[in-house]
Amino acid sequence: MADQYDAPPRLAGFTIPDAPTGVVLAVTFGQTGLWAGHVDGARRVVASLSEPRIVPDVLDVRIASDLWESGKVPEASDPAVFDELTALATRARTTIGDRDSALVVGPGSLRFLSVTRAEIVEATVPEVNRLHGMIVELAGQSPVDAILLGPGADDWPGLWEALTERGFTALLPGDPFPETFGGDDDATNELDRVEDEPVHLAWGAEPSESGPVSFSASGIDPADYGLDEYGNVRFDGPVTDADPEPDTGADDAQDEERRAAESSRRWRMTAVAAVVVVFGLGGVGVAVGMNIHEHDGPSIDQIGDSSATEPETTAPSSAPEHIPNSADRSEVDAARGSMLKYTTPPPPPPPSTPSKDRPSRTTEQAPAPGPSPKPRPHRRTIPNPIPGLPPIVLG
Numbered sequence: 001m002a003d004q005y006d007a008p009p010r011l012a013g014f015t016i017p018d019a020p021t022g023v024v025l026a027v028t029f030g031q032t033g034l035w036a037g038h039v040d041g042a043r044r045v046v047a048s049l050s051e052p053r054i055v056p057d058v059l060d061v062r063i064a065s066d067l068w069e070s071g072k073v074p075e076a077s078d079p080a081v082f083d084e085l086t087a088l089a090t091r092a093r094t095t096i097g098d099r100d101s102a103l104v105v106g107p108g109s110l111r112f113l114s115v116t117r118a119e120i121v122e123a124t125v126p127e128v129n130r131l132h133g134m135i136v137e138l139a140g141q142s143p144v145d146a147i148l149l150g151p152g153a154d155d156w157p158g159l160w161e162a163l164t165e166r167g168f169t170a171l172l173p174g175d176p177f178p179e180t181f182g183g184d185d186d187a188t189n190e191l192d193r194v195e196d197e198p199v200h201l202a203w204g205a206e207p208s209e210s211g212p213v214s215f216s217a218s219g220i221d222p223a224d225y226g227l228d229e230y231g232n233v234r235f236d237g238p239v240t241d242a243d244p245e246p247d248t249g250a251d252d253a254q255d256e257e258r259r260a261a262e263s264s265r266r267w268r269m270t271a272v273a274a275v276v277v278v279f280g281l282g283g284v285g286v287a288v289g290m291n292i293h294e295h296d297g298p299s300i301d302q303i304g305d306s307s308a309t310e311p312e313t314t315a316p317s318s319a320p321e322h323i324p325n326s327a328d329r330s331e332v333d334a335a336r337g338s339m340l341k342y343t344t345p346p347p348p349p350p351p352s353t354p355s356k357d358r359p360s361r362t363t364e365q366a367p368a369p370g371p372s373p374k375p376r377p378h379r380r381t382i383p384n385p386i387p388g389l390p391p392i393v394l395g
Contacts, residue, residue, distance in 0.1 A: 013173030066123035
């Protein structure tokens with residue numbers, strides 16, 4: 001580690017505060033190797049470290065090896081092709097600039113080669129690890145406010161991205177210095193233990209070890225709040241030796257009244273349930289009656305005539321008993337009989353011309369009427385078992 005000396009001109013273009021809160025480091029890169037130094041507010045180098053083994057040629061070999069091992073250039077297993085790949089990696093490293101990738105053309109077997117900035121960052125991880133160790137050695141226990149990337153940083157594409165990924169603030173010439181708070185070491189006391197607050201009773205008296213709590217200071221009667229002399233909640237009042245025996249006669253009377261009230265309530269509920277059942281049965285009967293009478297029955301006149309001519313006593317008959325709301329035997333036989341077929345009547349005779357010798361048709365006798373058609377049996381209906389549908393016609 002070098003001693004203190006004035007900062008070289010390579011720090012020109014950077015803004016450094018007069019009293020930084022942490023450590024400010026400067027980094028340069030070139031053919032002489034990698035250099036890192038600790039810079040104070042007066043732009044003087046307090047301490048520095050160098051690594052002469054990290055040079056641009058080492059980066060080129062790292063990039064070419066990564067391209068071959070990743071399988072992007074498999075023919076680089078030939079030493080001659082690997083040397084050509086290393087030369088193309090040098091051209092890509094120096095021409096990529098601020099772009100994300102570079103395309104180079106080779107004169108030999110490798111005609112075209114595309115190298116991305118991410119591939120360079122991945123290939124130079126060992127060199128970045130060495131620089132990280134130098135930064136930790138220079139900063140010690142102090143926080144790092146910023147890392148100034150001086151001359152030669154452009155020859156190492158991806159150095160700024162690598163340091164940023166590791167949590168450092170990397171600055172280029174012209175970048176403003178970041179705001180830091182590394183010097184504020186005052187304790188916040190946010191994690192200190194909170195002391196327990198003293199207990200304060202609602203009636204303003206402090207508990208004492210000699211006796212019960214006194215309410216006389218605040219003028220509060222604990223009995224008004226259901227408390228005893230010790231401030232405890234009492235449910236049935238304080239029970240002492242001087243209290244008389246509890247009177248059980250009043251409790252028995254209250255039990256009798258309660259049982260009488262429950263009996264009356266049960267009787268009223270039973271009556272209401274009975275009324276509901278009666279109304280329900282009545283509704284069912286009305287519905288059944290409406291369904292029974294939903295068919296074409298005899299007229300009122302027929303009922304009157306039959307009642308007038310019916311004798312007081314009827315002789316026993318051998319005919320089967322007719323069940324109400326059922327079809328008669330004659331109606332069933334008529335329904336099972338053959339259906340009547342419609343016969344087309346003959347066509348009328350052609351008109352004839354009247355003659356002088358023949359009398360007019362108007363004077364002739366009208367033809368005799370044909371035989372009357374057979375009377376059609378009377379159709380009867382039965383009620384439809386499905387409410388809302390018309391009755392079923394028999395015959």
